[in-house]
Amino acid sequence: xxxxxxxxxxxxxxxxxxxxxxxxxxxxxxxxxxxxxxxxxxxxxxxxxxxxxxxxxxxxxxxxxxxxxxxxxxxxxxxxxxxxxxxxxxxxxxxxxxxxxxxxxxxxxxxxxxxxxxxxxxxxxxxxxxxxxxxxxxxxxxxxxxxxxxxxxxxxxxxxxxxxxxxxxxxxxxxxxxxxxxxxxxxxxxxxxxxxxxxxxxxxxxxxxxxxxxxxxxxxxxxxxxxxxxxxxxxxxxxxxxxxxxxxxxxxxxxxxxxxxxxxxxxxxxxxxxxxxxxxxxxxxxxxxxxxxxxxxxxxxxxxxxxxxxxxxxxxxxxxxxxxxxxxxxxxxxxxxxxxxxxxxxxxxxxxx
Amino acid sequence: xxxxxxxxxxxxxxxxxxxxxxxxxxxxxxxxxxxxxxxxxxxxxxxxxxxxxxxxxxxxxxxxxxxxxxxxxxxxxxxxxxxxxxxxxxxxxxxxxxxxxxxxxxxxxxxxxxxxxxxxxxxxxxxxxxxxxxxxxxxxxxxxxxxxxxxxxxxxxxxxxxxxxxxxxxxxxxxxxxxxxxxxxxxxxxxxxxxxxxxxxxxxxxxxxxxxxxxxx
Numbered sequence: 001x002x003x004x005x006x007x008x009x010x011x012x013x014x015x016x017x018x019x020x021x022x023x024x025x026x027x028x029x030x031x032x033x034x035x036x037x038x039x040x041x042x043x044x045x046x047x048x049x050x051x052x053x054x055x056x057x058x059x060x061x062x063x064x065x066x067x068x069x070x071x072x073x074x075x076x077x078x079x080x081x082x083x084x085x086x087x088x089x090x091x092x093x094x095x096x097x098x099x100x101x102x103x104x105x106x107x108x109x110x111x112x113x114x115x116x117x118x119x120x121x122x123x124x125x126x127x128x129x130x131x132x133x134x135x136x137x138x139x140x141x142x143x144x145x146x147x148x149x150x151x152x153x154x155x156x157x158x159x160x161x162x163x164x165x166x167x168x169x170x171x172x173x174x175x176x177x178x179x180x181x182x183x184x185x186x187x188x189x190x191x192x193x194x195x196x197x198x199x200x201x202x203x204x205x206x207x208x209x210x211x212x213x214x215x216x217x218x219x220x221x222x223x224x225x226x227x228x229x230x231x232x233x234x235x236x237x238x239x240x241x242x243x244x245x246x247x248x249x250x251x252x253x254x255x256x257x258x259x260x261x262x263x264x265x266x267x268x269x270x271x272x273x274x275x276x277x278x279x280x281x282x283x284x285x286x287x288x289x290x291x292x293x294x295x296x297x298x299x300x301x302x303x304x305x306x307x308x309x310x311x312x313x314x315x316x317x318x319x320x321x322x323x324x325x326x327x328x329x330x331x332x333x334x335x336x337x338x339x340x341x342x343x344x345x346x347x348x349x350x351x352x353x
Numbered sequence: 354x355x356x357x358x359x360x361x362x363x364x365x366x367x368x369x370x371x372x373x374x375x376x377x378x379x380x381x382x383x384x385x386x387x388x389x390x391x392x393x394x395x396x397x398x399x400x401x402x403x404x405x406x407x408x409x410x411x412x413x414x415x416x417x418x419x420x421x422x423x424x425x426x427x428x429x430x431x432x433x434x435x436x437x438x439x440x441x442x443x444x445x446x447x448x449x450x451x452x453x454x455x456x457x458x459x460x461x462x463x464x465x466x467x468x469x470x471x472x473x474x475x476x477x478x479x480x481x482x483x484x485x486x487x488x489x490x491x492x493x494x495x496x497x498x499x500x501x502x503x504x505x506x507x508x509x510x511x512x513x514x515x516x517x518x519x520x521x522x523x524x525x526x527x528x529x530x531x532x533x534x535x536x537x538x539x540x541x542x543x544x545x546x547x548x549x550x551x552x553x554x555x556x557x558x559x560x561x562x563x564x565x566x567x568x569x570x
Contacts, residue, residue: 176401179483179570187482324487324569327494331560335497338557342504343453346511347446 042115054113060086061097062141067113070105070126070133077133085141088163088275090284095148101140103133120144138162150290153297156202159264161271171320174266178317183261184215189314197310201267202260203294209258210250218261219246226253266317270298273313277302354443359455366425370462373418377467377495380410381488384567385474401566408565415495416561418463419502422456427510453507460499468492471567484568491567498560505557 055071057064059082066074086093100119105126106112122140124133142160149157164170178190188196198204205212214222223238223246237245250258260267275282278301286301295306302309363370387403430438430452438448471488480486509517527544534541552558 176570180400180481182481321570322564324485324490324564324566327490327497327560331554332493332497334555335501335560337555339500339504342501342508342557343450346453346504346508347449 061094063097063100064103064137065100065113065116065119066103067105067108067110067126069108069110070103070124073126073128073130073133074103074137076130077137080130081134081138081141084163084165085138085145087280088161088283089142089145090281092145092148092283092287095145096141099144101144103137138164148287150287152290153286153294156294157264157267157271159268161268161275163275170269170272171317172322174269174317175320175322177262177266181261182221183213183218185213185218185261189262190318192314194307194310194314197314198295198306200261201270201310202262203298203306209255209260210247213258213261216243216246219243219250222246223249226257269317270309270313273316274298274302274309277304277309277312279303355451355454358451359458361429362422362426362452362455362459365429366422366459369421369425370459373414373421373463374466376414377418377463378470380407380414381467381471381474381491381567383407385478388478388480388568401569404566404568405564411491411495411565412498412561414463415498416502418460418499419504420506422460423503423506423510426452426456426507431510449511453504456503456507457500460503461496464492464496464499467495474567478568480568483570485570486568488567491565494560494565501557501560 053068055066055068055074057066057071057075057078059078062082064074064078098118100116102113102116102119102121104113104121104123105128106123108126120140122136124136139160139162142162146154146157146160178186181187183200185196185200189200195204199213202209202213210219220238220241220243223235227235227249234245234249238249274286278285282301282303285303286297289297289300292300298309299306384404384407387400387407438445441448443451468488468491471486471491475486475488478486509520512520527547531542531544534543550556552562
């Protein structure tokens, strides 16, 4: 009977002779499977020895293994984190199904979770608040998902986008950068030139960054800042104002050392704008346009024109001006009110009653 | 009468007041030193972060000024067991008001010193585009923070030892309660909640928190 079934299967699959390489591949696969089974059995045996019952939290394809003492904290943290992750990354969250995550609380009363096969450990404290664990989880999940980015996009982004329900607090540091950066592309972008925004963000001009991202005075500033120890003829002539010498000096640098005028935070903020604007499926569209120019990909993901994306990004950054040292009238009046109240309390002193 | 009280308090506090005024005058000038041409802008936020770190000294100085002036206002009365105050033909509240008024007036000295220092620093510093100096606002905020500290410490000093004991006891109870809930693994943040009420608007110490920088965006 078994032979009959095997024969039928072979006929249905289209039998053919097994080559040596296929045979080796299958053997290696069997060895890998065997290793995984062995590791699983070891982990289960260790957990049994210690009497530890592990909890498993599941959200979509994600499997989070936790010890019993942190189960409640982890569940609360996951509940607050997961909707933003799911909404931001769309189908890309499927990559989380490949690897289990272990929330490892080293100070947990039951001790650390035994090593799990094919898993990634996230370190947390058993006494941490859910909001702190949520930050750790968000970082781990976003890192894991963004490893699926193609190299072109990953190289441009240069960081990990942490999805949050709101974008509050995201743009304050960028306002400072946009305001006091010395690079002329950044200043032109601040004044409203969207082409300069593209260049400052490294979306355009990657073919010749030294020339297109920076002007002559920027290049002189770069040489003065980055190559001051090489005070040879070229750098000296550059610092004296010869732009050709500056270009020559900068060409000695590794191309990757010529960074974009705006930092990675600005690009992550732009990506955040794109994904929020694009809504559901934006990240999937971003990945689906692999091989195309960055601005085309951003526009496709956002579902609007690239210029609209850059304009939105710029207006969000400029609207995040932090309050300087200013004392608001309400703060001043409250301070005066407290002064008066405390003075009245002092007047009612009971010291010599 | 006020002149006499003011003069005696000036005599008691002139040395610490001089030190406070010098510190208040120098602090903005130290901030200005951060803005020398050597401080390039490779890290846009680094420059402001270093200024912000220095900014922690402004509220600290305001609190110190308030504490010293409040303590000095009551020190002699405490030592003399308030005999002098009781011998005066004044209602109690009037005497306390004189003491508080004199201390508040003396607090203006470091505030003006800071304003002058900040004005000089703002004048002599060439700021990069996008940054502005806030000398008057900084001095005003310093003065308000100083007055809050002064009235707070003055009110505590004006009370009896029993009142001070109650205040300290209440703080101790809160600390012990926080430790206890921690031992029982309850996620109850007693101290954090109270500190939040104190430091966030309209709390009494709200003026102390936030950005304290002479130069800002």
